[in-house]
Amino acid sequence: MTTVTRRVAPAPASTNALQFPQGFTWGTATAAYQIEGAASVDGRTPSIWDTYSHTPGRVRNGDTGDVATDHYHRWREDVAIMADLGVSAYRFSLSWPRVQPTGRGPAVQKGLDFYRALTDALLEKGIEPVVTLYHWDLPQELEDAGGWPERVTTDRFADYATLAARALGDRVKTWTTLNEPWCSAFLGYGSGVHAPGRTDPVAALRAAHHLNLAHGKAVQALRAELPSRARTSITLNIHHVRALTEAAEDLDAVRRIDALANRVFTGPLLEGAYPQDLLQDTAGLTDWSFVQDGDLATIHQPLDFLGVNYYTPTLVSAATGEASHGSDGHGASEHSPWPGADRVAFHRPEGSTTAMGWAVDPSGLYDLLMRLKAEFPAMPLMITENGAAFDDYVNPEGEVSDPDRIAYLHGHLSAVQRAIVAGVDVRGYFLWSLLDNFEWGYGYSKRFGAVYVDYPTGRRIPKASARWYADVARTGTLPDREGGNQ
DSSP: OOOOOOOOOOOOSOGGGOBOOTTOEEEEEOOHHHHOOOTTSTTOOOBHHHHHHTSTTSSGGGOOSSSTTOHHHHHHHHHHHHHHHTOSEEEEEOOHHHHSTTSSSSOOHHHHHHHHHHHHHHHHTTOEEEEEEESSOOBHHHHHTTOTTSTHHHHHHHHHHHHHHHHHTTTOOEEEEEEOHHIIIIIIIIIOSSTTOOOOHHHHHHHHHHHHHHHHHHHHHHHHHSOTTOEEEEEEOOOOEEESSSOHHHHHHHHHHHIIIIIHHHIIIIISSOOHHHHHHTTTTOOOTTSOTTHHHHHOOOOSEEEEEOSOOEEEEEOSSSOOGGGSSSOOOSSOSOTTOTTEEEEOOSSOBOTTSOBOOHHHHHHHHHHHHHHOTTOOEEEEEEOOOOOOOOOTTSOOOOHHHHHHHHHHHHHHHHHHHTTOOEEEEEEEOSBOOOOGGGTTSOOOOSEEEETTTTEEEEOHHHHHHHHHHHHTBOOOTTSSOO
């Protein structure tokens, strides 16, 4: 594996330069399957992640989300923690099989009642609820019928959006259709390291299109039900792709991965068309005839903001031997999540990394935000996920000290603030994650939370980073690296 050193610009030394705008949203985020537990309670039926996690060999240590952090029963405690942190918003996802167990037909009222009660409690504490309709938990019955590679799933998603809007539209004014559809399509149906664990490159491309189409239909459904003040969005894990060298073949590797990681979504969502180079790169796999007349117009819905998730940059080159897609940071598999990009190699930069093995590089976030401003200048942005996993533990005093996470957050918030000063319209920041939780294929082995969870007991212990972030949220000011709660 080739390595390269990347210099990260230091954070400005003075807090005077690190003030965030008035009205900036300070939030935290979670996902239903990762925290709720109660997998078979009150009518909930299996999602693809229930099935996947119960399949031997799929998830580290055989972990499942059956209990997770038991948020379904401890949500009042979790809302109280958020209130103590002083965050102004909470981004959470609805569990599709808890709301509509088979993916068809009427909603289950007990499932809706859970989200109504959660939302009411947030509002009572002055915390804005931000709802994500889909964070990867497709009802298993819909996967059995073909899942996201099949067009009918888009109609089922629109129906589900209607049910959710009718139940929560009087309480929730900010809605996100999909979280990271790239992961759903290419990790779920390409490399198989996410549910449902399929390894078919054509199915992955079909799934990507149908996720785009589902988004468009869901936006239409939401707008048909919600008050005019409601806001709609989508969250993308836009990859900041860099070339190993300036050689033409390495720059072409960047182009190929950028098309598959980013422009397969931003093209139809924000510009109304798939990029021609993507269609050409994948022509040996499919003729894209699954894109039907009218689809692009449906996908290309006006959005109130674009959600951006960022953790680490992506470093690529042309492959000189066998392609190393296993170094792409998305999990090891014999199958690639990059259809049509077999001649691309991925590299891990030198320098500090998180417990995920991901490079700590805030400059990638700054560069990404500047790119989005240049390409989509009228589109407001929201950082809907940013954070890091480290090997946290409770010390003898009963506390969790996580200076590496504080340093990570400081660097990335500094990058956001610098982008705002440079003219990027960033409206808010959501820390991933509120709680340690079920980290997908890694099970409970990776801790992203600002709040430590003792899994055997469910006990919550705010980490030092939680107190640090609370100060930032309260003041709207990023302290000097040496200052604040460290």
